[in-house]
Amino acid sequence: MLAKYKTISFELVHGIGHLILDQPPSNKMTIDFFSEFHHILDGLHSVENLKAIVISGRGRHFSAGADLDQLLSLVRHESRKDAGGEMVDLPSFLEKNYKTFLSLEALNIPVIAAIRGVCLGSGFELALFCHFRFCGEDALFGLPESTYNLIPGIGGTSRVSILSGKPKALELVLHGNTFSAEDALGFNLVDKIFPKKQVVEMAISFARKISTSYKKEKAKLYLNKL
Amino acid sequence: MERNKNAEWDVRNSIGILTLSNPPENYLMEPEFIGVEFLQSRIQNERVKGIILCGAGRHFSGGAKLENLFQMANDRDNMMRQLEKGKALLDYFEYLEIPVIAAIKGVCFGAGLEIALAAHLRVCSGNALFAFPESNYGLIPGLGGIERLSEKASFPQTLNMILKGDIIDVKEAREMKIADYIVPDNEVFDFSFSLLKRMTEERSLKVIHYVMRALMNTKHLSIPEAMKEETRMFCELASEEAEKRNKNQDN
Numbered sequence: 001m002l003a004k005y006k007t008i009s010f011e012l013v014h015g016i017g018h019l020i021l022d023q024p025p026s027n028k029m030t031i032d033f034f035s036e037f038h039h040i041l042d043g044l045h046s047v048e049n050l051k052a053i054v055i056s057g058r059g060r061h062f063s064a065g066a067d068l069d070q071l072l073s074l075v076r077h078e079s080r081k082d083a084g085g086e087m088v089d090l091p092s093f094l095e096k097n098y099k100t101f102l103s104l105e106a107l108n109i110p111v112i113a114a115i116r117g118v119c120l121g122s123g124f125e126l127a128l129f130c131h132f133r134f135c136g137e138d139a140l141f142g143l144p145e146s147t148y149n150l151i152p153g154i155g156g157t158s159r160v161s162i163l164s165g166k167p168k169a170l171e172l173v174l175h176g177n178t179f180s181a182e183d184a185l186g187f188n189l190v191d192k193i194f195p196k197k198q199v200v201e202m203a204i205s206f207a208r209k210i211s212t213s214y215k216k217e218k219a220k221l222y223l224n225k226l
Numbered sequence: 227m228e229r230n231k232n233a234e235w236d237v238r239n240s241i242g243i244l245t246l247s248n249p250p251e252n253y254l255m256e257p258e259f260i261g262v263e264f265l266q267s268r269i270q271n272e273r274v275k276g277i278i279l280c281g282a283g284r285h286f287s288g289g290a291k292l293e294n295l296f297q298m299a300n301d302r303d304n305m306m307r308q309l310e311k312g313k314a315l316l317d318y319f320e321y322l323e324i325p326v327i328a329a330i331k332g333v334c335f336g337a338g339l340e341i342a343l344a345a346h347l348r349v350c351s352g353n354a355l356f357a358f359p360e361s362n363y364g365l366i367p368g369l370g371g372i373e374r375l376s377e378k379a380s381f382p383q384t385l386n387m388i389l390k391g392d393i394i395d396v397k398e399a400r401e402m403k404i405a406d407y408i409v410p411d412n413e414v415f416d417f418s419f420s421l422l423k424r425m426t427e428e429r430s431l432k433v434i435h436y437v438m439r440a441l442m443n444t445k446h447l448s449i450p451e452a453m454k455e456e457t458r459m460f461c462e463l464a465s466e467e468a469e470k471r472n473k474n475q476d477n
Contacts, residue, residue: 071464072464072467072468072471073468075461075464075465075468076465076468076469076472090454090457090458090461091461094457094460094461095454095457097457098450098453098454098456098457099450101453102449102450102453145460146429146433146437147428148467149429149430149433149463149466149467150433150460150463150464150467151433151436151437151440151456151459151460151463152440152456152460153456153457153460153461153464154453154456154457155449155452155453155456155457156456157437157440157441157444157456158440158441158443158444158449158452158453158456161441161444162444165378165403165406166346166441166444167346167347167348167406168406169441170325170346170347170425170437170438170441171347171421171425173437173440173441174325174425174426174429174433174434174437175424175425177424
């Protein structure tokens, strides 16, 4: 389980699994990243005494999102269309991505995103499937897919719609603009802002504090313990 | 500018402007205040990317005119037909795959509020006033207003607003999640227009349709189904984008 990965570092300290997106500076989510991420998630059940997961990015940023060139070439080679140009089969890679994000969300232990710097596109989508989002005051969020003639591909639209309401989701996804930590807090997309140097540390200590009696359905109530 | 029934239709920079026009209160003379087919053809022919719903003059709309309504009620079948048409029009707005913004100032009552609630986003002036006064006359909202309000506001808030029939201001409307933006009184239209422009100007109609569809799916599908659909639409757009880039490279 604690194998060495190329794009992710996964450390287990006192039962808290700390998953670090490890391709600085921008921690782009490459195809390798996604397959290693699936692998780690698949193996979590065999980690003994795992009490919580904290996800952060190596260096100054969380993640600038998917590696678009790589992704486009994969879609081009793997998708199957019928005569009318309608997609008949999703590339298994993409299908696996959203299923993995759903399984992250379905975990019964606390899952906390500790976000510093840039958190865009699928990086933001990953954070949106965590149970809690802590961020530094310097964090910058956005779903810029529409500016590339795309839409968010791993549940970003539905997650933002659930958390911020449809009108805000409509605006953020169509406009594709970036927004600050403070705005994200106002849109209910992050739970708490910290000085950037403290974000990861606060996420880990919060994870420790709440992991003993964690009930996922009541996740937001635990924020009172901060 | 074209007139159809109780409203005027105009298109500027690919944005459709639908003005409820029966000043001063912009009372609606019939529930279907503009023809669905008329709208459908204009939106398609002019490749409209978004719509602003607004009122002529100082108010959005005072809703149905009471005398008119009771007169219509004399013929029950006819009234049912009229209401069904009105409901179909509001459903048409809600399920349109381009964004619809209601730009609200002054009075927004009854059927006027039901129209505003069918929009995807509401920009309101500081002086905007909202109410469902129907219960004061022994009626209830008839164009889906109760359902649409309860999707946004809490159950007690909805009940309170419908049963009491009181007028609320924009601050309260914001707490009930029916006022998404509050802007100075004379800026409602311009703000809505530039917001819609920002959202749609550089977007293809297909991207706009897919974002709208992804949002609507959250209402009708389970989360995994909605996500699968989102990924499928992403994939379709990505494969088109990949083709485009590939062609550019070849040239």
